[in-house]
Structures are given as structure tokens and as C-alpha cells.
Amino acid sequence: MIVIAITGASGVIYGIRLLEVLKELKIETGLIISDTAKVVIKTETDYEMEDIIKSADNYYEFNDLTASVNSGSFKFDSLIIVPCSMKTLSSIANGYGDNTITRVADVSLKQKRPTVIVPRETPLRSIHIENMLRLSREGAIVLPAMPGFYSNHDTVDDQINFIVGKILDSVNIENDLFKRWE
Numbered sequence: 001m002i003v004i005a006i007t008g009a010s011g012v013i014y015g016i017r018l019l020e021v022l023k024e025l026k027i028e029t030g031l032i033i034s035d036t037a038k039v040v041i042k043t044e045t046d047y048e049m050e051d052i053i054k055s056a057d058n059y060y061e062f063n064d065l066t067a068s069v070n071s072g073s074f075k076f077d078s079l080i081i082v083p084c085s086m087k088t089l090s091s092i093a094n095g096y097g098d099n100t101i102t103r104v105a106d107v108s109l110k111q112k113r114p115t116v117i118v119p120r121e122t123p124l125r126s127i128h129i130e131n132m133l134r135l136s137r138e139g140a141i142v143l144p145a146m147p148g149f150y151s152n153h154d155t156v157d158d159q160i161n162f163i164v165g166k167i168l169d170s171v172n173i174e175n176d177l178f179k180r181w182e
Contacts, residue, residue, distance in 0.1 A: 001028040001058070001076045002171065003069060003108075005101040008036025009083035009120035011145050012044055018082055018164050019055050025173065030069055030076060031056035032100050036085070060100050070103040072111055078171045079108040083120035083145060086128055092117070092140075093131035114171050115140040118163070141170045150181055 002022060006015035015037075022029050031053065033041075041047060053059050060067040068074045081088065081101065088101060097103035108115040117140050121128060132142045143166060147159040158178070165177030 001030050003030040003032070003076050003079045003104055004056070005032045005034075005079065005081040005084075005088075005104065006037045006041075007034045007081060007083060007085040007088045007101060008040050009085040009088075010040065010044065011083035011118075011120040012037055012041050013160055014118060014145055014163050014167075015080075015082040016041075016045065016047060016052055017160050018080065018167060019052065021164055021168070021175070021177065022173075023055055025175075027173070028057045030058040030060060032060045032062055032069075032104065034062050034085075034088070034099070034101060060104075062100050064100055065097075065103055067100050070097075070100060070107060072107050074107075076108075076113070078114035078116065079104060080116040080118070080167055080171070081105065082116070082118035082167060084117045086119070086121050086131075089117060089119055089128070089131050089135070093134040109135075109138050109140060112139060116143055116167055116170050117141065118143050118145055118167065120145050143167060143170055148178075150179075152179065 091102040092105040097106040161177040168175045
């Protein structure tokens, strides 16, 4: 199972699209959506919250620290936080597991499971960069949502698919969501 966490940064469409692709690939998913992400989803997309939740195989409430996914003995293959707010990134980098997303990140990192962080902020402060470096040193993959233009993106959907394809590449899931460098 791949756990997808959507936080309250701009770019929630990346997490939603990732969930859709994993469903198409018949890969089991767990989903956590922060309270702020729910607001951003309403602001940035036309998706209904119920539809997003239903598209996941498992759903975990954001403030449920007793959720099974928060235990080191609970098996999941990888964690992808997309988009990842700087607040969430800071909490994870500093070991502050006060909600389901930051706690599952703590579990994923301590269990040495693939952990992908997709930060969405610009410009970056030094502390943001230091927190990303801290997570990278712990084994997390820091994958900023920066599309590569060598794929000749024609649409916003192409740019979204490029990032989702890169995320899937980082957890070794074959995909053809973007044109690769030749």
C-alpha cells in the first residue's frame, strides 16, 4: 500500500491526480487529507471531498493519532506527501508528530520506508532549505513540484502528469505520464 498525504499547500491537484493514477494501476492506497488541504481543494479544484476519499482504498482521519497507519508495526510500502506545506515539512524535520500525517512520516522515516516529500512554496527561506536537507539526510526524497519543459508540455494537465510521473519514478512504479529525455 502507498500512503498519500495531501496537506494545505497550493497544488493539491498533484495529490488528487496521483491517487487517480494509482487507482488506474490497481495499486492499493491509503489517504490522509489535512484540514487545511480540504479548504484548498475547494478553492483550487472542482472535486468533491467525498469523491476523493472514495477513490482511496483506505482513508485515515487527519487528527486520529490512534489510526493503524501511525504504528511502526503497520505495513505500508511508501509514503508520499503531495503537496507538502512548509508547516508539515518543518514538523516532520523536527520530529513533531502531532497529527496523522506527521506521525506516519515519522514512522516511515524510522522504518526506512521510501518517503517522498513534494514541497510547494516559493521563494524558499533558509530554514525551508535546511529542513529539506535534514529530511534528505534521513533518507526522504525531496521532489519539488517543478515541471521539466523538455517534455514540451502543451497543457496544465501535461505539467501535472510530469510531476506525478516523477513521483511514481521515485517509488519505482512504471508509468508513461510524461515524455522522457531521449
